[in-house]
Structure formats: structure tokens, C-alpha cells
Amino acid sequence: xxxxxxxxxxxxxxxxxxxxxxxxxxxxxxxxxxxxxxxxxxxxxxxxxxxxxxxxxxxxxxxxxxxxxxxxxxxxxxxxxxxxxxxxxxxxxxxxxxxxxxxxxxxxxxxxxxxxxxxxxxxxxxxxxxxxxxxxxxxxxxxxxxxxxxxxxxxxxxxxxxxxxxxxxxxxxxxxxxxxxxxxxxxxxxxxxxxxxxxxxxxxxxxxxxxxxxxxxxxxxxxxxxxxxxxxxxxxxxxxxxxxxxxxxxxxxxxxxxxxxxxxxxxxxxxxxxxxxxxxxxxxxxxxxxxxxxxxxxxxxxxxxxxxxxxxxxxxxxxxxxxxxxxxxxxxxxxxx
Amino acid sequence: xxxxxxxxxxxxxxxxxxxxxxxxxxxxxxxxxxxxxxxxxxxxxxxxxxxxxxxxxxxxxxxxxxxxxxxxxxxxxxxxxxxxxxxxxxxxxxxxxxxxxxxxxxxxxxxxxxxxxxxxxxxxxxxxxxxxxxxxxxxxxxxxxxxxxxxxxxxxxxxxxxxxxxxxxxxxxxxxxxxxxxxxxxxxxxxxxxxxxxxxxxxxxxxxxxxxxxxxxxxxxxxxxxxxxxxxxxxxxxxxxxxx
Numbered sequence: 164x165x166x167x168x169x170x171x172x173x174x175x176x177x178x179x180x181x182x183x184x185x186x187x188x189x190x191x192x193x194x195x196x197x198x199x200x201x202x203x204x205x206x207x208x209x210x211x212x213x214x215x216x217x218x219x220x221x222x223x224x225x226x227x228x229x230x231x232x233x234x235x236x237x238x239x240x241x242x243x244x245x246x247x248x249x250x251x252x253x254x255x256x257x258x259x260x261x262x263x264x265x266x267x268x269x270x271x272x273x274x275x276x277x278x279x280x281x282x283x284x285x286x287x288x289x290x291x292x293x294x295x296x297x298x299x300x301x302x303x304x305x306x307x308x309x310x311x312x313x314x315x316x317x318x319x320x321x322x323x324x325x326x327x328x329x330x331x332x333x334x335x336x337x338x339x340x341x342x343x344x345x346x347x348x349x350x351x352x353x354x355x356x357x358x359x360x361x362x363x364x365x366x367x368x369x370x371x372x373x374x375x376x377x378x379x380x381x382x383x384x385x386x387x388x389x390x391x392x393x394x395x396x397x398x399x400x401x402x403x404x405x406x407x408x409x410x411x412x413x414x415x416x417x418x419x420x421x422x423x424x425x426x427x428x429x430x431x432x433x434x435x436x437x438x439x440x441x442x443x444x445x446x447x448x449x450x451x452x453x454x455x456x457x458x459x460x461x462x463x464x465x466x467x468x469x470x471x472x473x474x475x476x477x478x479x480x481x482x483x484x485x486x487x488x489x490x491x492x493x494x495x496x497x498x499x500x
Numbered sequence: 501x502x503x504x505x506x507x508x509x510x511x512x513x514x515x516x517x518x519x520x521x522x523x524x525x526x527x528x529x530x531x532x533x534x535x536x537x538x539x540x541x542x543x544x545x546x547x548x549x550x551x552x553x554x555x556x557x558x559x560x561x562x563x564x565x566x567x568x569x570x571x572x573x574x575x576x577x578x579x580x581x582x583x584x585x586x587x588x589x590x591x592x593x594x595x596x597x598x599x600x601x602x603x604x605x606x607x608x609x610x611x612x613x614x615x616x617x618x619x620x621x622x623x624x625x626x627x628x629x630x631x632x633x634x635x636x637x638x639x640x641x642x643x644x645x646x647x648x649x650x651x652x653x654x655x656x657x658x659x660x661x662x663x664x665x666x667x668x669x670x671x672x673x674x675x676x677x678x679x680x681x682x683x684x685x686x687x688x689x690x691x692x693x694x695x696x697x698x699x700x701x702x703x704x705x706x707x708x709x710x711x712x713x714x715x716x717x718x719x720x721x722x723x724x725x726x727x728x729x730x731x732x733x734x735x736x737x738x739x740x741x742x743x744x
Contacts, residue, residue: 338643339643340639341634341639341640341642341643341644342643342644342647344634344637344639344644345630345634345644345647345648348630348633453626456627456647456648456649457627457646457647457648457649458646458647458649459647460643460646460647461643461646462643477647
């Protein structure tokens with residue numbers, strides 16, 4: 164147990180935190196609910212063709228973050244993607260397209276980055292943490308699969324709402340009440356997403372990213388423009404937060420066609436007839452930018468063990484850069500003692 | 501226009517192309533960009549506007565008398581507090597701290613108030629109000645305040661040090677009840693010749709400080725049961741109270 168840290172959530176924040184702790188010689192284990200690493204930084208494969216499902220590109224200004232992206236082994240970097248942006252609507256992250264931000268993508272999909280971060284880590288996939296409690300000199304984590312993990316420090320690096328749900332399993336009076344109340348004032352933003360595949364050649368949008376002035380669509384990304392010799396033209400349609408929130412609990416068969424219709428209104432009737440579609444429900448796509456904290460949280464318990472919180476809420480700036488920085492900062496803070 | 505105005509305006513000209521390594525780990529660099537007269541109810545001042553390379557905040561110096569090149573210039577650092585400074589909030593003592601500084605300096609031969617636009621000491625107004633909301637629910641907000649960004653003074657000192665350097669003060673007498681501030685400023689090359697305690701005159705709103713046993717933790721509950729936040733990086737000392 165000495166110096167052993169349990170990290171819950173294999174998103175960019177949790178992986179960067181674990182990577183730094185491990186590099187400094189600490190024992191780490193990362194517990195992840197889904198079958199893959201990366202959290203929101205997700206890429207799916209359709210007949211071998213990668214499609215980004217969450218963020219469409221990396222953007223940021225932090226030299227450390229940009230350097231970390233540069234170290235991804237085997238990643239084919241697409242500098243300054245998206246180059247062709249159309250539409251007058253602001254992007255999800257207001258400064259993403261500013262000239263001061265660096266932008267890039269990977270031909271293999273953005274998920275190459277979290278996979279790279281996870282390369283040397285002990286990550287337990289499909290492991291759902293259901294409860295946490297402080298022990299005499301550490302923490303105990305119980306999972307839905309029946310396994311129990313014990314460590315000295317514990318890091319929660321998940322979506323805000325999932326973090327809150329786990330904090331609620333702590334016994335009363337353990338000192339996290341003010342943090343729970345604070346986080347209770349915050350919320351994440353949902354996004355319903357539809358990926359549509361079309362034959363190559365018939366229609367090719369002249370842009371990489373479309374930001375329509377639509378009440379339904381936040382963006383349409385020309386995902387196949389990122390791929391080498393794509394088999395399909397792939398478009399990723401992401402819905403606006405407000406539109407998404409009211410349809411979040413509806414079955415996909417109800418909202419997916421609506422999203423396609425909205426895309427067709429922008430692109431033409433051909434867009435109504437994809438060869439295949441794939442819907443995805445991002446319940447907690449990203450932090451609401453009015454809900455940002457200055458730094459990762461550390462709650463010290465009676466015997467000096469620390470419960471740390473990381474994720475895009477816990478560093479200003481939003482996006483994958485904020486998630487990465489929060490994980491990095493929390494790790495440095497834990498290592499400093 | 502007096503000689504003093506000419507001297508201050510010359511600083512605007514001097515700083516037009518100013519670039520330096522910057523102060524502190526953030527390499528904060530500031531330039532004096534505009535100077536004007538500012539007669540106020542607290543005395544005759546000049547207001548000096550600064551640009552900085554780190555954020556979009558326009559920090560200012562409120563200058564009384566001839567300060568350029570002088571030793572022992574009485575100087576006060578104040579962090580912006582909209583609720584206290586402007587609205588007269590009684591959740592903090594910022595208004596009293598600012599007014600007292602301006603009045604005292606206005607009565608002296610010379611002096612400077614640095615008004616740092618770091619609302620709630622960098623926390624931002626919305627987050628400061630979130631901290632208030634937590635207090636309203638009776639929560640102890642130590643960790644929450646940290647998360648909200650409540651105690652990150654390093655940049656304040658770097659900015660303040662560069663501002664004092666730009667104003668060309670030979671040395672300062674720092675008006676503070678926080679002796680740590682002296683060392684912090686000295687780290688950035690500011691010559692601090694002495695410290696002047698910053699004593700607030702007692703009034704109906706701060707009298708409870710005299711009647712509460714002063715605690716080093718700085719935890720004070722006022723007569724209406726409201727905890728006062730130490731929003732300046734400087735403990736409140738009301739005249740007649742033993743210094744912390």
C-alpha cells in the first residue's frame with residue numbers, strides 16, 4: 164500500500180496523472196468502466212477506417228501539452244487540422260480556432276494520444292468503481308465486478324457527475340462536504356452525436372469543419388478528410404447542448420433521424436441517404452465553461468492519505484488540454500507531498 | 501501640467517517598446533501605457549494604467565506626489581474586490597482597507613496604491629460568489645477555496661514588483677500587516693526599507709474585530725454572524741487590536 168495510487172477513469176486526465184506518478188516510481192493502477200482508454204477522446208473503427216467521435220481535433224497553447232502530443236509514437240500528425248472551416252457559428256471551445264491556438268489531428272484517430280499515454284500503465288478495463296471509503300492508512304475501492312482495490316492515495320478523474328456520485332459513497336463527515344457542495348453547483352454539457360458513412364466520390368464537402376448557424380447542430384466534421392485513402396466519406400454530426408439535453412433519455416431511433424435531417428438541411432438531400440450510421444450519446448461531453456476551477460482538488464484525510472480530483476473542470480481553458488493539465492498538475496502536487 | 505506629470509508621461513514614452521525577461525515563473529512583463537490626473541475624495545492622485553503580457557487585466561497604480569526616484573515611498577498593494585470596494589459589502593473588509601490606504605497616502609507627501617485587478621485574489625468574481633454561496637450553507641471552505649483559486653499570490657507579487665520597478669521607486673515602505681509580503685517583493689528585487697502597519701480606524705462594521713479574541717487563523721465572525729473572508733493577502737488589523 165505505501166505510495167500506491169488508484170486512479171479511477173482512463174481518460175486523458177487520469178492517464179496523464181498515472182503516467183507521471185508511475186514515472187516517479189509510484190505504484191499505480193487505473194480502473195476504467197468502458198472497454199477502451201481515452202474517455203471523451205474516442206475513436207471508433209468502421210471496417211478499419213478510424214472515426215473520431217468526441218473532440219474532432221486537439222487544440223491548445225500549453226507547450227507541455229503540445230510537446231506531449233508530439234511524442235505520440237507512430238502517430239501521423241495532421242498539422243493545423245482543420246484547415247478549411249466554414250460557417251459563422253462559434254466552436255464548442257471559443258478559442259479553439261483562434262490564431263494563437265495550435266491545432267492538430269492524427270490520421271490514426273485522436274485516440275492515439277490516450278493509447279500512447281496508457282502504453283506502460285496497468286489499466287483494468289471494464290472495471291466499474293461503485294464505492295470508495297477511507298481506511299486506516301489509505302483507501303478502499305469496490306467495483307461492480309466484485310474486486311476490491313486498496314491504495315494509499317486515490318484519484319478520481321471522471322466526468323463531474325460521475326465524480327460526484329462516487330464522492331456521495333464516502334461515509335458522512337469525511338471532509339469532502341464543501342467540495343461536494345461546490346461541484347454540485349456545476350454541470351457538464353451533453354452532446355448527441357451521429358456518424359454517417361457515405362460512398363467515396365459522389366459528394367465531397369469542400370470543408371474540414373462546418374459550424375452551421377443551426378439550433379440543432381453544433382458542428383459537422385468531415386472526418387474522412389483526416390484519413391489516408393478512406394473507404395467511406397464520413398461525417399460526424401454533433402448536436403447543440405440544449406437540443407441534446409431534452410433528448411438525452413429518448414431512444415436513439417428518435418433523435419438520430421432528426422440529426423440527419425438537420426445535416427441534410429446544410430448539405431443537400433444526398434446527406435439523408437448514408438450507407439450506414441452510428442449514433443453516440445455523450446452524456447457528459449465536456450465541462451460547461453462557466454464552471455471552471457483553478458486547480459485540481461486534494462482532500463487530505465486523517466492519516467495523510469489524499470483523495471485527488473482531476474478532469475477538465477479542474478483547470479481553466481476547457482478541452483483536452485485542460486484535462487491533460489489537470490492530470491499533470493495533480494500528479495506533480497501528489498509527488499510534492 | 502506639472503513637472504511630475506511630465507515625468508510620469510515620460511514613462512509612457514519610455515515603455516512604448518518595453519520588453520524584458522519578465523518577473524516570476526510566469527515571466528510577467530508590464531508597461532505603463534497611460535497616465536492622468538485623478539482628483540478624488542481621498543486626495544489628489546494620478547492614475548497610471550499598466551498593460552501586461554499575461555492576462556487581459558489592466559492593473560493600475562494610484563500615485564500621490566512625486567515618487568519617481570524617491571526612497572521610502574509608502575506603498576500599499578490592494579487586490580480588486582468588486583463587492584467590497586464598489587458595493588460596500590460587509591462580507592470582507594476590502595473597502596475599509598482601500599479607503600484607509602488612499603486617505604493615509606493622500607495626507608502624506610507621497611505614496612502609491614497598487615490596485616491589482618485580481619478579483620478575490622485571482623479567483624474571479626463568479627467563483628468568489630460561489631465561495632460565498634458555500635459559506636451561506638455553513639460550510640468550511642478551505643479545500644473549496646483552494647479549488648476556486650483563492651490563494652495564489654505568486655503572480656500578484658511578480659506583477660506588483662514589476663509595476664514598482666516601472667514607476668522607478670528607489671525603495672518602498674510597505675503598508676501591510678503581513679510581513680511575508682516584504683520577503684516576497686524582495687525576491688523580485690524590490691527594495692523594502694520598512695513596514696508600516698496598516699491599521700483600520702474602528703467603525704460600526706469592524707468593531708467586532710476588537711471584541712473577538714484575535715486568532716492567528718484569522719477566522720472572524722461579525723456581529724451578524726457572517727464570517728469575514730480575508731480577501732486581501734493581508735490580515736485585518738483594526739486600530740486598538742493587538743497585531744496578529
